[in-house]
Amino acid sequence: MLEQKVKTSLFRVFGGQGSGRALAVRKELAVSQYWPRAEIDTYQRTRLMELLDIAVQSCPYYRRLIHDPLKSDGVSAREVLAQLPLLYKADVRRHWTELQTRRRDIVRLQCFQTGGSTGEPLRVCKDRRGLAEVSASILRGHSWAELQLGDRTASIKAHGRVSRLGKLRQALLNAVSFSSCADQGVLRAEVIPALKQFRPRCITGYPTSLLGLASELRPREIVIPIILVTGEMLFQHQRTTLEDVFGGQVFQYYGSNEVSGIAFQCNKGALHVTDEQVIVEILDEAGQQVWDRVGRIVLTDLRNVGMPLIRYEIGDLGSITREICECGRTLTVIKELQGRTQDVIIGDNGVQLSGVFFAGRFRDLKYVRSYQLVQKDPTLVQLNYVPAGDGADAEISSMIRAIGEKLGCTVVVQPVPCDELSLTRAGKTRLVVGLVGGPAPI
Ligand SMILES: [Zn+2]
Missing domain, CATH: 3.30.300.30 (ANL, C-terminal domain)
Incomplete structure (x- = not known):
């Protein structure tokens, strides 16, 4: 108990900007995940209307786009959204400045660049309050995998080089990272011995990076209870291989640089949407919202008032369902992720x-x-x-x-x-x- 308090304090100090607020929001999210569905729907609608208000008042792009009043009486958040056009990556590039808020009280936007795996990179800005909420959603997602603050975590990252300050911060938070670009020689000579010494409780990375590491290991040569994967499609046989080699359970996380913390897998295997912060719509070929069938994923990030992304088509395919998960959480479930629309x-x-x-x-x-x-x-x-x-x-x-x-x-x-x-x-x-x-x- 005391140890956990120390770890929480270390996160509060070294967890980056907004970590205190992230801890506070995490407490709220621990409760709201079990809210009756109607309560989540009402909450989403309220947040959406607030976001739309800010967007229309202070972002030139939305001021131009939304001039007629939206029908909002007695309709759900999804029905409000259905009245609006989609926001494509090309729109974000073209109207990058106009999409950002002009509100003076929302300052210091932080920019993130996507990898541009399907073409040109894309930059999206986020405000600090929104980022703290993202951190909170990640902390909640980790707790579903029974990963607590300060648990020993190894990351296999695309860009493994970490600054000295970053290394110090990692050490204080019990984390370590390696480059996903390491070849077989480096994996055997450096990464595997370091992992054996570090004995992580969790390993995180893209499925193919972790599979590359797994291919150099005998089953359970290094036992890691929690395997967090993100960033690429995860196929069933890959999940099986990772669980066999590391002797742990794979948990999937769905997020992107544009909209982070979209969904996390619970211990019953369902990928739950962070409904309090993100609205996920699935659209069919006619642009209609659908449930329980695969379509284009469209996101509205309720957290990001600095650069509102409303009905943003992320370029992925998937399906959502209203079925309630055995874990008791009432959050929407992503039934299937099928990768990028262009893939x-x-x-x-x-x-x-x-x-x-x-x-x-x-x-x-x-x-x-x-x-x-x-x-x-x-x-x-x-x-x-x-x-x-x-x-x-x-x-x-x-x-x-x-x-x-x-x-x-x-x-x-x-x-x-x-x-x-x-x-x-x-x-x-x-x-x-x-x-x-x-x-x-x-
Ligand atoms: Zn669940």
């Missing part, structure tokens, strides 16, 4: 294959260490792969046959062996890279 291979017959298809169909490869499909043009798909033994040619030939059968006869699948797959600017691996500017999959 599909399209056949001449109109068939569209996402990473979910390839990961499921080719989960038992023995002689192909990793692979990636890149659609170069409507009739050419490049299959980049890293061979891992003499049987690679046979496995690749059978993959090409299977993919060809799905995509139709004019699409050529061209195998390209390589030493390693290229990463995005954010250090992520993409299983499927669709045609840039190609049609959306639904």
